[in-house]
Amino acid sequence: MNPEQINTIxxxxxxxxxxVPVKKDKRPPMEWKHLQSDPMVAGEVDGxxxxxxxxxxxxxxxxxxxxxxxxDSHGKQIERIFERFSSDEKAAYIFSxxxxxxxxxxxxxxxxxxxxxxxxxxxxxxxxxxxxxxESMIETRGEGGYCIVAPTEGYVxxxxxxxxxxxLSQQERDYLHDLARTFTSYVKPEGATEVDGTGFENTDPVSxxxxxxxxxxxxxxxxxxxxxxxxxxxxxxxxxxxxxxxDDSAHSATWGKKHNALYVFSSSATPFxxxxxxxxxxxxxxxxxxxxxxGATEWVITKYFEAxxxxxxxxxxxxxxxxxxxxxxxxxxxxxxxxxxxxxxxHGRGMVSKxxxxxxxxxxxxxxxYHPVVNNCYNLYRxxxxxxxxxxxxxxxxxxxxxxxxxxxxxxxxLQILYLHPDRLMxxxxxxSRERQTGKTTFVxxxxxxxxDNMANIGPEDLAxxxxxxxxxxxxxxxxxxxIEKDVTIEKIKALATSKFATVxxxxxxxxxxxxxxxxxxxxxxxxxxxxxxxxEIRFFIRKVPLPTVANHNIxxxxxxxxxxxxxxxxxxxxxxxxxxxxxxxxxxxxxDMLREIKDESRGGxxxxxxxxxxxxxxxxxxxxxxxxxxxxxxKERFFSRDTRIDAPxxxxxxxxxxGMKPMKVTRFRPFGLDPVERVGRxxxxxxxxxxxxxxxxxVPF
Numbered sequence: 109m110n111p112e113q114i115n116t117i118x119x120x121x122x123x124x125x126x127x128v129p130v131k132k133d134k135r136p137p138m139e140w141k142h143l144q145s146d147p148m149v150a151g152e153v154d155g156x157x158x159x160x161x162x163x164x165x166x167x168x169x170x171x172x173x174x175x176x177x178x179x180d181s182h183g184k185q186i187e188r189i190f191e192r193f194s195s196d197e198k199a200a201y202i203f204s205x206x207x208x209x210x211x212x213x214x215x216x217x218x219x220x221x222x223x224x225x226x227x228x229x230x231x232x233x234x235x236x237x238x239x240x241x242x243e244s245m246i247e248t249r250g251e252g253g254y255c256i257v258a259p260t261e262g263y264v265x266x267x268x269x270x271x272x273x274x275x276l277s278q279q280e281r282d283y284l285h286d287l288a289r290t291f292t293s294y295v296k297p298e299g300a301t302e303v304d305g306t307g308f309e310n311t312d313p314v315s316x317x318x319x320x321x322x323x324x325x326x327x328x329x330x331x332x333x334x335x336x337x338x339x340x341x342x343x344x345x346x347x348x349x350x351x352x353x354x355d356d357s358a359h360s361a362t363w364g365k366k367h368n369a370l371y372v373f374s375s376s377a378t379p380f381x382x383x384x385x386x387x388x389x390x391x392x393x394x395x396x397x398x399x400x401x402x403g404a405t406e407w408v409i410t411k412y413f414e415a416x417x418x419x420x421x422x423x424x425x426x427x428x429x430x431x432x433x434x435x436x437x438x439x440x441x442x443x444x445x446x447x448x449x450x451x452x453x454x455h456g457r458g459m460v461s462k463x464x465x466x467x468x469x470x471x472x473x474x475x476x477x478y479h480p481v482v483n484n485c486y487n488l489y490r491x492x493x494x495x496x497x498x499x500x501x502x503x504x505x506x507x508x509x510x511x512x513x514x515x516x517x518x519x520x521x522x523l524q525i526l527y528l529h530p531d532r533l534m535x536x537x538x539x540x541s542r543e544r545q546t547g548k549t550t551f552v553x554x555x556x557x558x559x560x561d562n563m564a565n566i567g568p569e570d571l572a573x574x575x576x577x578x579x580x581x582x583x584x585x586x587x588x589x590x591x592i593e594k595d596v597t598i599e600k601i602k603a604l605a606t607s608k609f610a611t612v613x614x615x616x617x618x619x620x621x622x623x624x625x626x627x628x629x630x631x632x633x634x635x636x637x638x639x640x641x642x643x644x645e646i647r648f649f650i651r652k653v654p655l656p657t658v659a660n661h662n663i664x665x666x667x668x669x670x671x672x673x674x675x676x677x678x679x680x681x682x683x684x685x686x687x688x689x690x691x692x693x694x695x696x697x698x699x700x701d702m703l704r705e706i707k708d709e710s711r712g713g714x715x716x717x718x719x720x721x722x723x724x725x726x727x728x729x730x731x732x733x734x735x736x737x738x739x740x741x742x743x744k745e746r747f748f749s750r751d752t753r754i755d756a757p758x759x760x761x762x763x764x765x766x767x768g769m770k771p772m773k774v775t776r777f778r779p780f781g782l783d784p785v786e787r788v789g790r791x792x793x794x795x796x797x798x799x800x801x802x803x804x805x806x807x808v809p810f
Contacts, residue, residue, distance in 0.1 A: 129160035162260030168251035206274030214262030325388035421465035473530035499673030577614035
């Protein structure tokens with residue numbers, strides 16, 4: 109491409125649009141999947157586009173919600189269709205009001221380009237209308253798709269500018285889609301029943317997938333190395349080349365020669381047989397489910413028909429998926445046990461046979477390659493809804509630096525693992541502060557907004573409850589306003605933090621066991637007494653959160669808008685070094701003053717009693733000594749002679765187990781350096797530096 113064209117492409121990048129070069133066969137000359145979430149930078153344009161035939165815009169969230177309606181001629185009179193479409197009164201108003209970008213392609217087709225508002229997941233490519241033979245007439249290019257545009261040779265702008273794409277409301281965008289559907293010339297097969305514009309009853313998932321998800325099957329082919337070489341513009345037949353073959357002059361299969369299917373004639377296209385047709389669903393079965401027809405069927409039902417059939421059967425029990433809004437305003441999907449007879453009463457006997465059934469529950473956490481069904485087990489982990497997009501995250505950084513302070517880099521690593529490696533064990537994160545409104549709750553709310561149904565908020569009382577179903581299936585478990593007074597509860601938390609499996613206890617359901625990946629987050633206003641932590645404990649990452657120095661009462665709203673940018677930042681970081689520890693953190697990295705203070709406060713009463721008395725010895729009678737020896741009998745005689753509950757063996761256990769001290773070999777010594785009479789035994793050595801910061805003021809001669 110020439111310098112002027114390359115300059116235009118650089119401008120597209122500056123307008124937050126992701127681009128990819130294409131060859132004359134309309135395919136990228138490179139692996140481009142990463143550009144769906146991480147656009148190239150302006151400095152890379154020359155290297156990618158100097159020898160390129162054309163440029164394509166990548167649609168979806170990475171390009172600020174770009175969607176393109178493609179009017180494809182397939183050798184037919186698309187101009188008449190587009191003229192009727194664009195002259196519709198409301199469509200004409202939308203085009204005029206927003207200056208919607210329209211261009212004409214070399215084949216006579218049209219592209220209508222815009223961005224649009226979206227409350228949930230963005231749509232992928234969708235067929236809106238078809239010609240008589242079901243070839244695409246009008247379709248969208250959405251999330252995961254791309255479309256060739258000017259300044260590619262032959263593509264001419266008719267209205268508007270790519271550099272100033274308008275933003276349509278959801279209602280305006282939906283109107284254009286609905287209008288496009290009215291132009292279809294395709295007559296559906298006899299017996300097919302239209303449901304919500306899909307063309308077929310939702311009770312036939314295989315046929316529905318074959319008619320509506322051919323692009324998904326083609327993506328599966330591309331993922332294993334198949335390439336679409338070209339498209340015959342007159343017939344719409346696509347020519348495909350198998351993996352491992354580089355000769356672009358030949359092809360290994362066709363798509364569309366007979367119905368909407370792949371015809372393979374190559375004998376070297378494993379796992380496909382030669383001289384055989386494969387529908388999109390058969391491709392799904394072969395490539396994604398390794399021949400498991402039932403698993404593929406259940407996957408289609410679960411993924412695409414969940415809204416129509418809110419029930420599932422797991423084992424012999426029926427459940428209904430219901431939405432419940434939590435205190436953060438987030439709709440949570442909850443499974444409620446449901447009676448089979450009630451389903452029949454509400455929907456008729458036929459509904460029961462349509463309900464997808466699974467062998468068991470499981471949890472397989474993955475924020476990038478999500479599977480709702482795994483080995484015919486219903487995955488309780490929910491699909492991650494956010495998409496990583498380049499951008500700024502000013503308020504997010506302000507809060508994270510406030511929360512993690514001088515351990516900010518550790519905090520970023522913690523969040524990187526939460527997002528990229530949800531299947532990993534992690535330290536127990538604890539946020540403490542005596543003051544209110546320090547940002548602890550804001551941080552927890554923000555995590556809820558990121559991880560949605562995969563995070564649970566509970567209280568300490570829930571941990572003590574025998575029914576753990578409300579949280580045990582969650583990937584992140586936040587326990588707020590924590591004051592854990594019972595050792596059994598803190599032991600349960602520590603056990604959860606390292607468990608690989610959990611036994612689920614739920615009312616009215618038999619116990620069942622499944623994988624556990626929970627990460628524990630505790631918040632508390634009891635700085636040094638929220639729980640008892642032993643000296644040897646290495647599972648806690650504790651942060652004392654101060655009062656904020658920057659005020660922003662809308663920070664949660666600002667941080668929500670920054671989530672895509674922050675996720676993109678996490679994906680750009682160097683990989684976590686798992687050689688240091690299975691959690692990604694060395695115990696020494698998690699050490700800080702707050703952890704040490706809590707560990708000291710967690711010590712037993714006898715430890716504190718002995719520490720105080722030894723400190724007084726160094727400040728008074730032994731004020732000139734750097735160290736002295738004493739054995740349990742001497743401590744008993746001097747400090748606890750009147751307390752019958754304390755004996756020498758108990759003192760010895762405290763010195764060994766809580767102080768971590770070891771008795772010396774048999775030797776002669778004077779107890780406390782004061783007794784004129786030497787004893788023979790195995791005393792402990794007490795050093796001044798451990799018990800007081802004050803220097804000795806005199807020497808005691810002997």
